[in-house]
Amino acid sequence: MYQTVIYETPAPHVARLVLNRPETRNAQDTRMLYELNQAFDRAAQDNDIKVIILAAAGPHFSSGHDLREQGGLETMAEFQTVGTWCGFGCAGAEAQMAREKEIYIGFSERWRNLPKPTIAQVQGKCIAGGLMLIWPCDIIIAAEDASFWDNTVSMGVGGVEIFNHPWELGSRKAKEMLFTADWLSARDAEKLGMVNHVVPPESLADFTLAMASRIAQKPLFALKLAKEAVNAAQDAQGRTSALQTAFALHQLAHSHNMQVHGMMIDPSGLSPAVKR
Ligand code: ZN
Numbered sequence: 097m098y099q100t101v102i103y104e105t106p107a108p109h110v111a112r113l114v115l116n117r118p119e120t121r122n123a124q125d126t127r128m129l130y131e132l133n134q135a136f137d138r139a140a141q142d143n144d145i146k147v148i149i150l151a152a153a154g155p156h157f158s159s160g161h162d163l164r165e166q167g168g169l170e171t172m173a174e175f176q177t178v179g180t181w182c183g184f185g186c187a188g189a190e191a192q193m194a195r196e197k198e199i200y201i202g203f204s205e206r207w208r209n210l211p212k213p214t215i216a217q218v219q220g221k222c223i224a225g226g227l228m229l230i231w232p233c234d235i236i237i238a239a240e241d242a243s244f245w246d247n248t249v250s251m252g253v254g255g256v257e258i259f260n261h262p263w264e265l266g267s268r269k270a271k272e273m274l275f276t277a278d279w280l281s282a283r284d285a286e287k288l289g290m291v292n293h294v295v296p297p298e299s300l301a302d303f304t305l306a307m308a309s310r311i312a313q314k315p316l317f318a319l320k321l322a323k324e325a326v327n328a329a330q331d332a333q334g335r336t337s338a339l340q341t342a343f344a345l346h347q348l349a350h351s352h353n354m355q356v357h358g359m360m361i362d363p364s365g366l367s368p369a370v371k372r
Pocket of ligand 1: 196257
């Protein structure tokens with residue numbers, strides 16, 4: 097049914113969506129994001145499914161956005177868009193903003209607000225755009241070899257499109273992660289509260305599925321209400337408006353870089369970070 101995502105039901109009432117471009121380390125191209133969105137919708141709309149696991153094939157969870165992708169606009173035309181902005185082919189800054197509103201902040205917030213428990217199952221590297229897949233999930237289980245990286249400041253942008261860093265790490269560690277572009281280990285992410293549990297790589301799938309199955313024994317409506325209540329608490333703290341402000345600043349950075357460097361990013365800071 098999908099080219100880039102596998103949809104499985106590994107246990108009663110549990111759906112598992114698997115990113116399946118391991119040859120690219122699950123780089124997110126337009127097709128993968130739309131197919132993932134369709135898979136989330138399918139699990140959300142299936143009354144028999146109570147818990148959704150997001151996993152990834154291969155040694156690494158995701159290398160982020162597929163920067164080699166060509167023809168993203170044509171691929172978008174194959175799918176039903178989920179937002180109302182349109183203008184994907186417009187001149188100037190609008191096309192980029194419209195596309196990122198749709199496939200980045202649009203999708204990630206959609207998945208974050210999906211009214212069923214979601215669990216991210218993370219192994220290996222999870223880079224930049226990869227964070228935008230796991231942060232919307234309610235629970236994150238990481239293998240001991242997992243590590244997390246946002247190198248966007250090195251590219252002249254102030255952070256990935258979903259600026260959830262302060263809510264995941266606290267303000268100081270969020271700044272350190274962004275300023276230094278250092279890797280965050282699974283253990284450090286657990287200490288900071290971004291990750292729920294760190295487990296041996298060989299136990300990752302079983303541990304995650306066991307937790308999903310335990311959660312799936314609870315009444316679904318109560319699970320939905322618990323999720324809505326916690327999300328509402330975060331949003332009452334200003335998360336949503338802070339996210340929108342950061343998204344606007346992110347678009348300013350793309351526009352600035354386009355004017356000064358002729359591309360969406362500033363290439364000057366990239367090399368040292370990539371050599372790490
Ligand atoms: Zn962007």
